[in-house]
Amino acid sequence: MANSSMSQNSLPIVETFHSMQGEGAWMGANAFFMRLAGCDVGCPWCDTKMSWNAQKHPQVPIADLVAQASSAKPAIVVITGGEPLMHDLTALTGQLKEQGLRVHLETSGAYPYSGSFDWVTFSPKRFKLPHPSIYSQVSELKVVIKEPLDLAWAEQNAKMLDAQVLKYLQAEWSTNISKELVMQYVLRHPAWRVSMQTHKLLGVR
Numbered sequence: 001m002a003n004s005s006m007s008q009n010s011l012p013i014v015e016t017f018h019s020m021q022g023e024g025a026w027m028g029a030n031a032f033f034m035r036l037a038g039c040d041v042g043c044p045w046c047d048t049k050m051s052w053n054a055q056k057h058p059q060v061p062i063a064d065l066v067a068q069a070s071s072a073k074p075a076i077v078v079i080t081g082g083e084p085l086m087h088d089l090t091a092l093t094g095q096l097k098e099q100g101l102r103v104h105l106e107t108s109g110a111y112p113y114s115g116s117f118d119w120v121t122f123s124p125k126r127f128k129l130p131h132p133s134i135y136s137q138v139s140e141l142k143v144v145i146k147e148p149l150d151l152a153w154a155e156q157n158a159k160m161l162d163a164q165v166l167k168y169l170q171a172e173w174s175t176n177i178s179k180e181l182v183m184q185y186v187l188r189h190p191a192w193r194v195s196m197q198t199h200k201l202l203g204v205r
C-alpha cells in the first residue's frame with residue numbers, strides 16, 4: 001500500500017477545509033487542511049476513522065488540490081489524514097511550493113517519508129511502528145497519552161530526535177485519567193509541553 005503510484009496525479013481525499021491550526025507550535029495559524037484518505041495504523045481512540053478506507057473517498061487531481069489551497073491564501077497548508085505518508089507526496093508538495101505556499105505535514109511516520117515540507121508534526125503510534133526515515137525530518141513530536149505505557153513510548157521516540165525538536169504530550173480526549181497523567185508528567189519533566197486541541201474548545205473543525 002505504501003507510496004502508491006496512483007498518487008502522482010491524484011490523491012484520495014476525505015475533505016479539504018480552511019480553518020485554523022488547533023494544535024502544536026503553529027496553534028492559531030490560518031491553515032488550509034487537506035485530509036488524505038487511507039490509514040492502517042488502527043488507533044482505538046482515532047477520531048477520523050472515516051478516513052481509514054481510501055476506496056471510500058474520491059481521487060482528486062493534485063492540480064485541483066493546489067488550486068483550492070492557492071485561492072484560500074492561507075499562512076500554512078496542512079497535509080493530514082488518515083496517514084498521508086501511505087502516498088507519495090512528492091508531486092503534491094512540489095506543486096504547492098511552486099505556488100509559494102508553506103507546507104506542513106501531520107503523520108504517524110508509519111510509512112517512508114516523501115515530499116518536501118516546511119514543518120513536520122510527528123505523532124508516533126505503538127500500534128504500527130514508525131519508519132526510520134521520519135526521525136531526521138521532525139519539527140515537533142506530539143504523543144497521545146492514554147496510559148502510563150504511552151509516556152515510556154513518548155520518551156523512547158524523543159531519544160531518536162534532535163534536542164531542539166518541540167515535545168508535546170496530548171491527553172487522549174475521553175478520559176480524565178489521561179489528563180492527570182499528562183499534567184503530572186509535564187510538571188516533573190520540563191522538556192515536555194501540554195498539547196491542547198484548541199479547535200475543539202472553540203467549536204471549529
Ligand code: SF4
Pocket residue numbers: 039040041042043045046047048049051081082083108125
Ligand atoms: S494514525 Fe491517525 S488516522 Fe490513523 S488510526 Fe491513528 S489517529 Fe487515526
